[in-house]
Amino acid sequence: MNDLIIALIKVVFIWVWVLLIAVVMTWVERRGAAMIQDRPGPNRAGPFGLLQPLADGIKLFTKEDIIPAKAKKLLFILGPILFSLPAFSAYAVVPFGDKIVLGGKEIILQVADVNIGFLYIVALGSMAVYGIVVGGWASNNKYSILGGLRATAQLISYEVPWGLALLAIVLVYGTFSLREIALAQQGTFLGILPNWGVFKQPLGFILFIVAAYAEANRVPFDLPEAESEIVSGYHTEYGSMRLGVYLFGEYVNLCTLSALIVTFFFGAWHLPYINMASFLGPISYGIASFLVFFLKVSFFLWLFVWVRWTVPRFRYDQVMGLGWKALIPLGLLNLFLTALAIQLTA
């Protein structure tokens, strides 16, 4: 019974937490863009415009909900849901800290420590494309269909290097569980380097982060919604809160992807050269590990914003070329080299 309540609390906590990050991210995105572009940005609603997401939310909720006359109604409604659900669900196996001891009971800071968490992540990552393609198809709009088509090709192509980069990580740490991968990144190797994925898999990290940007449909891979080419791509016909769910799902997705980057490549909650558990109490250690993890995630969330406002967009054939001609061969090479290194050092 106790376990069930704890699990429930964890689920609610992470749900609220991810939602909160997504809300704050819409603010960070706009203020960050403004900072990069020498302009003030939203600064009217509340201090520093912090209430802007709330105002946007109210606006989206109170707008008229229009379903185009010739749209496929059921699929049209289903699209945003299919898009945002996998993003939320994927977070279930991602840790957000080490553990916390409350009343003599050890609580792992992770909703579910699944021993095949890796497969779960990859599976849910592929699900998000349905939300886009269904939304694009159901809208009965040529721009939307083009956006949906672009998204399908792009997401499927980049799933491969994404998975290959992760496979190499699995080889290095010898486990499918995200928590065990995170735990294994404690300490150092070769005497000086932290035991982090980024140092053990530098090429894998580059592949993973490039593929992550493509998975998140962010600049330079924002072709599915390329505003200047196909209006808004798959969500051209969406308005009101349905559009809101799409936009929101994108930020939840960013949050999940950043957490994955940190878990696989940046030592999860570990600080380099410092073992927090050795000098912190059980409760403060739990909180500290959560904060460290969150700080790292924030950096990668900011990186998403930073890149978005810095580089131009690829063209469709260039995205495909980069995926199939560069990332996938490199991913295979990386996998081969990793396997060879492990075989030789074993």
Place this chain on the structure above:
Amino acid sequence: MINHDDYVKINIGPSHPAMHGTLRVVAYTDGETVVSADPEIGYLHRGVEKLGEHLSYHQFIPITDRLNYCSAICNNVSYEMAVEKLLGVSAPEKAQLVRVIMMELARIADHQVCVGILGVDLGAFTPFFYLIIQREEIYEIFEHYNGARLTNTFGRIGGVEADLPKDFEQRWKKLKEGIARANEETDKLLTHNRIWMDRTIGVTTFSAEDALAWGFTGPCLRACGVKRDLRKDEPYSVYDRFDFEVPVGKYGDVFDRYMVRMREMEESVKIIDQAFKLYKDMPADAPLMAKVPKTIKPPAGEVYSAIESPNGELGFFIKSDGSDKPYRIKIRPPCYMVYQAFPEMVKGEMIADLIACLSSLNVIAGELDR
């Protein structure tokens, strides 16, 4: 002839985020590839040329603002010079210098918008803001000159209305640094950016022969490698006194058009510097207006006068029957000729290239449809 039933018809515009003004392109696509693209023009047609026949010569100046609204001053001056040629007068030297300074400022503003929007259309949003902040400074100078920012209605037939504002020197010094900084930042963000190069180099290339055959002028022609600039080749006003380069490209692709515009901004800064130096040496009470009668009644006859506007050769043909209104006004807008070649340029390219090509041609609907 292609069978249109085999392809997807996509209407781009007249109301579309990538369309600059009310342009419309009917594209037939095979997946992402453009099979044919037919521009539909006329959504901003206001009968400007016909209006001219019912207005006196002075009254037509504000109408010319609405041609290429990104650089209204060049349109104004081009028209005024045509009428002056018809009258057989020429503006005093000081007025010419003021005109040159203002026209070059307008050229910089026009190029800033064009380059910025090209960036936005290719997904690079940030350089647009760096450039547009400096354009704001240019508009401040315009506003200080005669109160208008976008549609300036600058100058008079036979001269200009006022001296440069007193704080021009100070503002220009600040603006010059700002333009240099904005261009440098744009350069850093775009020119050597691998994605930018992939998106622009070799996209919609156009040969010099084709460009000449289609009647290209301005940056689009120079990008193809033809060194033609009316300011150098057929100097009007006082342009023969300034030392400046005419930047040319080689392949006539989007990248060359972008680079030509970037370089032209630097040359315009040089021209303004030289012109302002000459202007400062002029006596304070030097005349700003030539002797022009209050009611302009040019002798019967016709005239064609053209200047190098930011987009290319902007010409005014005016036929007079001796009355106080023109008998006929015909405007030669540079983008009309450039836009004709658009279907040729984008055939077989991708949808994203179509947008990039259109931005780099800088087709302005007001000038195109008149």
